[in-house]
Amino acid sequence: MSGYPESAPLGRTAGALREGERTATDHVEATLERVAEVEPDLRSLVSEPRREDRLRAAAAGLEERHPDPGSRPPLYGVPVGVKDIFHVSELPTRAGSELPPGDLAGPQADVVSELRDAGALVLGKTHTTEFAYMVPGPTRNPHDLEHTPGGSSSGSVAAVAAGLCPLALGTQTIGSTIRPAAFCGIVGFKPSFRRIPRGGLLIVSESVDHVGLFTQDVEGMDLAASICVPDWGEVPDPDRPVLGVPEGPYLEQASAVGRRGLERAVESLEAAGFEVRHVPALEDIEAINGRHRSLVDAEMALSHHGWFERHEGRYADDTAERIREGRETTAGTLAETRASREALRARLGDRMDEAGIDCWVCPPAPGTAPEGLDSTGDPVMNLPWTHAGLPAISLPAGEHEGLPLGLQVVAGFGDDERLLAWAETMAPALDGIDD
Template identity: 60%
Template sequence: MLHQEPLAVVADDLRSGRIDLETYLDELEDRTATVEPEIESLVEEPARWDRLRSEATALAERYPDPAERPPLYGVPVGVKDIFHVDGLSTRAGSDFSPEALAGDEAASVTALREAGALVLGKTVTTEFAHMSPGPTRNPHDTSRTPGGSSSGSAAAVAAGLCPVAFGTQTIGSVIRPAAFCGIVGYKPSFGRIPTDGVIPLSESVDHVGLFTQDTAGLSLCAPLLCDSWRTLPAPAETPAIGVPDGTYLEQASDVALDAFEDHVSRLTAAGYDVNRVDALSDIGAINERHRRLVAADAAVAHEDRFRDHESKYADETHDLIAEGLDATMETVAVGRRSRGEVRASLTDLLDRHELDLWIAPAAPGPAPEGIDSTGDPVMNLPWTHAGLPTVTVPAGETDEGLPLGVQFAGRYRADEDVIRWSHGIADTLGSA
């Protein structure tokens, strides 16, 4: 039977030798053969298992002594197919050739490889991490989307094909699919994990993020990826939490809001101080400024390729870039200035009300039916716009058995606090 424990457990077992790496890969291959045809989370790679076994043999020869093995020794990681990986091609969910999209390996991928991880393979992405979806399906209900744009990464972790995977978030492409798939997602403070080697959609707001099965996995990986990581003790007290009442929260569906009220009640009963604060009353304007900024940035990133090969782009990506080509410098300036203003406003409210975290539904509801859309990222947008560190954790299910998630965001560059507080929140809401 496949060893499907979460990342921290798998890593410890592989490192110590309690699990033989070769045997683990054999079991993983069997599970992939069974599950992957149903969810289509991985980009096709004919020689995947030969490559992985060769890399595993080299890793074992390099680290014969378990005491000297790196923290992610032998751990398979999924990599969204907008990250460059040495030895693997990049297609970015598009019709472009790998030669047209080639580049140096992503710094984040190199960091986990240096920590002993093996790249399971590329995971399916929407085209250029925008909105045109691939074939991936939600492991909880294959008639539904896993979310996007990091569709394959979320589905692969949820299905037990890898205990950790990379995603990116420009609006809601980590937090939302993590919620839809019933797993943990982490979007760091803007710029805290380098985006070098990742095909950009919007350099102003692109974030590299992670999917894991539980919050302990974040504690293992985040220090390997984030710059200037500070090791902090376990929290002695629970954080004070703010609910951003008003127009922003009203964007969620009745199903999500009803569940969210139950989540708030559970946290309150567990001893958390939860306060309601008027916030993000201008969310409509924030949403529009963010959308315009992403379009303008996408036009910059794709301009030469778009002018030469316009017909190769899917409709959604085409329309975004075309809109961006008409954007003015003022549009970009307004969008970038807005990011700082929203960050300052949210931080000021935390300070004024003596709060540590914001909390909200991670999506407008559960994963919608069909795979022609990846769902609405509107609940994630302001936290991405402000560049605040955000984690989502599973928070029960709907009556139909579909996962729900709760997201919480902290102060800029206080990722360490957000992650260390995530363990208690996850434990409190895990049985919701």
């Protein structure tokens, strides 16, 4: 199939719509044409009977309310994909499951309301793994339809990479934003824990669920973050960061392809003048991995208690098994795993201070997107950073055998603005990395 992926940078798209270079209604028509062209094979969007009518009416309403380009909101007319675990006022939430949508219903998500207030149009719900956890949906990777796009934010990442929308919402409980962004060759950003409000989101794990964002460009990600993250600040002239490679058993979890991808990215950054230090870190990664997965299973059992009591037979076998195992977690073990998050956050912060580094650089996944759709890939390279609640971004960083590779960059807790500013200085050095 031809036509994948397609360029749709958020910054340029939003600017053209605000300034009147293209009308909102014309952009909606072009978007609908693109959806009709690619969706039969890509399958990024949850089906919606009257999508065309809804979007055309929304675009016409925007034009009526904002005739003057000088007063248009920042995302005027921009189509946005919404992972189907966020509530949207006029669309059902199914969460990739067989449960009755009425049981899952709730008020519109806070972040969706912020995007709409900024002028964005909801293109539609995007496919997710069942309840944003294990069981894959139907979405394919725009770079190769025989490979996974990653998950659980599968539909959101594929929609952005294929140019259906320049911005989409995802989440991350282990690696559901950073990993798929790398697999599909775009930018994925997971702010510090709770920086983006989670009201109106179906929760997997109360202690570690993050809202994430997808764009094709770092400049666009800064625009998206300024709307989605309350009290977002700007960093006008950031100093060049000192980068740290976390040496040890954590890094050894990556495949040879993933480690070589990191080496090439580091070589490119050093050639561009960045200082890179190799720092021993995460020596107890196996214990961290075990605590995080235990925490997620236990808290999913809690968040799904009522639904599981009523609809156990409608859950996929793998999801049901994780919930049953989570129910066996004792209160004491749950308290210990919750406490381990801030302990790891403090330990990583101390290690960064001791080594004199500003952020970590590491693989966003063990390698490239696996072949087949039965798995969304292993999130192990994202897990410790998610457990600690640290802000992370995935930047495109070359490819291997036609599939994208990325670079995961992780900053200290609360350093979200500086992370994006640093990423903007790093991105040019990662362009054009040879296989």
